[in-house]
Amino acid sequence: MVQLDRSPCAPFSVRQGRLGGAVFLQDVFDVLGDDPKGAVVSRLVRPNETLVGASHQFRTGSETGHCGLVRLASDLFVLNTNLSFQQDALCPVIGEDFIELHFRLSGRLSLYPERDGIETVDVDKGSLLVWRQPHGMNIMERLQADERESSMTIYLRPSALERYFGDYAATLPANVAVGLGAESKGLFFLRMACYPRLIELVRELWSLDIVRSRGLVRAEALVMMILCEVVSMLEDAHDDSTSLCRLSDTDVRCLRKARDLIRSQYTPPPTIEEIARAIGLSATKLKSGFKALFGKSVSQYANDLRMDHALELLRKSDIPILLVAEMLGYEYQNSFTVAFRRQFNVLPKDYRRDPMILADASSAC
The missing domain is CATH 1.10.10 (Arc Repressor Mutant, subunit A)
Structure with a gap:
C-alpha cells in the first residue's frame, strides 16, 4: 500500500501511513492485528471477533508523545492522543465518512472545512465535537504548538449505532438525524459541552492500559457507557431542543x-x-x-443540593421536621415531605428513624 507523507503531526501520521503502511484511518485499524512496526499490540480473541489494542510512541523533530488505538469491531474504533508539537501543525485529512465523537481534554483543535459558507470550528478543552466528514472531502486541522494536545476520538459507522441502539435516527432531532443517519452525504458538525460524569468516563478510557487483554474488555465497556451518554444527550434534545446548544x-x-x-x-x-x-x-x-x-437542569441541580442538605439535617440533628422544612426554604412542612418522598421514595420521619432505609428504597426502585 502506498504511503502518504502529507503532515508532520502525529495523530494524522497515524492516518497517513506510520502504522502498518496504511493510507487511511480505516486501514490503520484494519491492520492493527498485523504487529505494525513501532507499536505494542495486545489481542483478545473471541469466538466471533478479536479486540485489538496498540500503543505507539512518537519522538521526531516536530512532535513527541503517544497514541493509543483500539479496534472493538470492524466499524468501531478508538484513538487516544497525548502529544506536543514544536510548531503549529496544519494537516489535511481526507473524509472517510466516520461518525466521530471527538473529546478534547487539553489544547485546541481548529477545523477549516474546504467548503464555502462553513466557518472555522474551534474545539476547546471540555468540548465534545460530534462530526461527520463525507468520503473524499478535505478538512484542514490545526493544532497549536507549546501546548499539550490530549484527546480521545471514537470512530464508528452507522452500522455500529444500529447494532446497539436499533433505529437510533428515529429518536434524534431532525437536523441531527439527517447528519448522522445511514443515508447522510453531507458535512455535519455539532459542538457540545461535556458534563462531569461524561468527562470522567472519557478520562478513564483515555488513561486505560490497552496493551493488556483485560484492558480491552474495560475499554469496550467504557465505550458502551460513553455512547449511551452521548445518545441520551441527543435524544433529550428531541424533547427539548434547547438541550442541544453551542457554548462559547x-x-x-x-x-x-x-x-x-x-x-x-x-x-x-x-x-x-x-x-x-x-x-x-x-x-x-x-x-x-x-x-x-x-x-442536569437548573432546577434539578438545585433540588439535588437541597435534598442532600435535608438528608444531612435529618441524619445529624434532632431538629423537628417542621424546622428542617423552614431551613430549606419550604413554606409548608407538607411541601417538604412531598418533595423528599418524590426524591428518595421514603418519608422524612422514616429516614430519620432508620437512615439505612434509603438504600433499601433505592434498590426497590
Missing part, C-alpha cells in the same frame, strides 16, 4: 458562575431570571447551557 468559552464561564451561585444559595434557590441577570446570560441560554454542561 464565555458561556461556559458564566454557567460555572451560575453553578457556584446555586451552591451558595439553594434554601431556597434563586429563580431562573435572578440567576440569568446575575451571570449575564439570557434565561434560554442559561437553561439549555446548564443542562448541556452539567447534565
